[in-house]
Amino acid sequence: MDILILAVVIALVAVGVISGLVVSSRKKKQLPPSAPSSTPTITAPPAEPQVGEDAVETAEEPRRTIEEVVLPEAEAAAPEAPAVVAEPEAPAAPEIEVPEPTAGRLVRLRARLARSQNSLGKGLLTLLSREHLDEDTWEEIEETLLIADVGVVPTQELVDRLRERVKVLGTRTPADLRALLKEELLTLVGTDFDRAVKTESGLDTPGVVMVVGVNGTGKTTTTGKLARVLVADGRSVVLGAADTFRAAAADQLQTWGDRVGARTVRGPEGGDPASIAYDAVKEGIAEGADVVLIDTAGRLHTKTGLMDELGKVKRVVEKHGPLDEVLLVLDATTGQNGLTQARVFAEVVDITGIVLTKLDGTAKGGIVVAVQRELGVPVKLVGLGEGPDDLAPFEPEAFVDALIGD
Ligand code: GDP
Numbered sequence: 001m002d003i004l005i006l007a008v009v010i011a012l013v014a015v016g017v018i019s020g021l022v023v024s025s026r027k028k029k030q031l032p033p034s035a036p037s038s039t040p041t042i043t044a045p046p047a048e049p050q051v052g053e054d055a056v057e058t059a060e061e062p063r064r065t066i067e068e069v070v071l072p073e074a075e076a077a078a079p080e081a082p083a084v085v086a087e088p089e090a091p092a093a094p095e096i097e098v099p100e101p102t103a104g105r106l107v108r109l110r111a112r113l114a115r116s117q118n119s120l121g122k123g124l125l126t127l128l129s130r131e132h133l134d135e136d137t138w139e140e141i142e143e144t145l146l147i148a149d150v151g152v153v154p155t156q157e158l159v160d161r162l163r164e165r166v167k168v169l170g171t172r173t174p175a176d177l178r179a180l181l182k183e184e185l186l187t188l189v190g191t192d193f194d195r196a197v198k199t200e201s202g203l204d205t206p207g208v209v210m211v212v213g214v215n216g217t218g219k220t221t222t223t224g225k226l227a228r229v230l231v232a233d234g235r236s237v238v239l240g241a242a243d244t245f246r247a248a249a250a251d252q253l254q255t256w257g258d259r260v261g262a263r264t265v266r267g268p269e270g271g272d273p274a275s276i277a278y279d280a281v282k283e284g285i286a287e288g289a290d291v292v293l294i295d296t297a298g299r300l301h302t303k304t305g306l307m308d309e310l311g312k313v314k315r316v317v318e319k320h321g322p323l324d325e326v327l328l329v330l331d332a333t334t335g336q337n338g339l340t341q342a343r344v345f346a347e348v349v350d351i352t353g354i355v356l357t358k359l360d361g362t363a364k365g366g367i368v369v370a371v372q373r374e375l376g377v378p379v380k381l382v383g384l385g386e387g388p389d390d391l392a393p394f395e396p397e398a399f400v401d402a403l404i405g406d
Pocket of ligand 1: 215218219220222246249357360361383384385390
């Protein structure tokens with residue numbers, strides 16, 4: 001009997017221990033997954049927070065929006081908060097990449113461009129080769145140009161010119177038509193714009209380039225790729241991560257910089273873009289860099305908001321000296337939307353050059369013509385892929401060749 005009682009007691013104790021273990025292991029699962037006990041509970045950014053550092057929340061605390069957490073302090077501290085100069089990450093043996101030379105890049109990428117633009121050039125040539133160029137055919141030619149985003153006025157001009165010249169031509173051999181179309185498209189794209197990206201100040205301070213555009217157009221990527229273009233050409237570059245609006249934009253830019261040994265100046269997420277831009281130029285001057293590239297945020301919330309923000313960045317940067325180039329980044333796939341964006345930005349800042357991204361993913365290369373007409377500013381660079389060296393100086397002839405094909 002005693003033995004029986006003892007056995008029951010042991011059994012009860014064993015059940016108690018096992019259930020205790022289960023409860024405590026459940027409790028453990030409720031803890032934040034990887035918060036070590038030494039990690040402070042942070043609800044506001046530390047003195048010099050880096051974009052990408054997550055605030056650790058306690059389980060009990062209600063979740064707060066990033067604006068609630070970051071903005072009040074950041075706003076108060078923004079004007080004085082020094083931007084963080086991020087050293088290019090230097091592991092034991094830093095692997096600095098050597099970007100591809102820029103000469104002839106558009107030719108190298110031509111196949112990609114030609115692939116996406118096939119329908120425009122080939123379509124036009126096929127239509128022009130028809131035996132009878134009747135009204136319907138001319139309408140189709142017009143439609144082809146409009147679909148490719150060439151724009152109404154330039155389309156009309158081109159069709160008028162083609163009609164006139166085809167009449168004079170008499171016989172229309174494929175070679176004649178190709179030459180004629182190439183000449184007319186080249187006129188439309190424009191051969192006498194100065195398409196060089198101005199990166200020299202002409203003083204003994206760095207050239208300063210500001211990159212603007214709506215978020216998502218490829219602005220940060222373009223800034224990174226442009227840094228590579230400059231490094232490939234033997235220039236030294238400082239990057240200013242003044243897009244403090246988009247989470248991780250600064251990290252993204254710094255990664256681009258690290259890869260080619262360019263320093264990135266950055267600040268707190270939601271911080272004051274103008275003070276970062278100012279510090280970036282200051283850093284560029286201090287280290288004797290050739291060029292400072294400033295990435296900005298492109299929130300089209302309201303025109304006044306955008307104007308205030310970019311206007312302030314520009315004013316503050318110009319305390320060091322004039323801006324040498326303001327590049328507007330436009331996503332070629334967005335068509336009319338892109339043109340609307342271009343108009344808004346042009347009202348806010350003096351755009352001096354256009355970068356058309358994602359031309360590899362659209363047959364609407366006609367946007368080159370339309371946007372130049374709209375702003376009276378040349379396309380200077382084109383993005384032709386997501387690879388690090390897929391940014392090319394825009395060359396009208398190589399572009400038109402790609403449109404028509406060989
Ligand atoms: P941001 O918000 O304007 O700074 O945009 P990002 O620089 O982050 O780019 C948005 C996306 O567009 C990324 O996935 C880029 O890789 C992509 N992108 C940028 N330029 C090009 C391009 O020329 N071609 C293609 N296919 N994708 C691009």
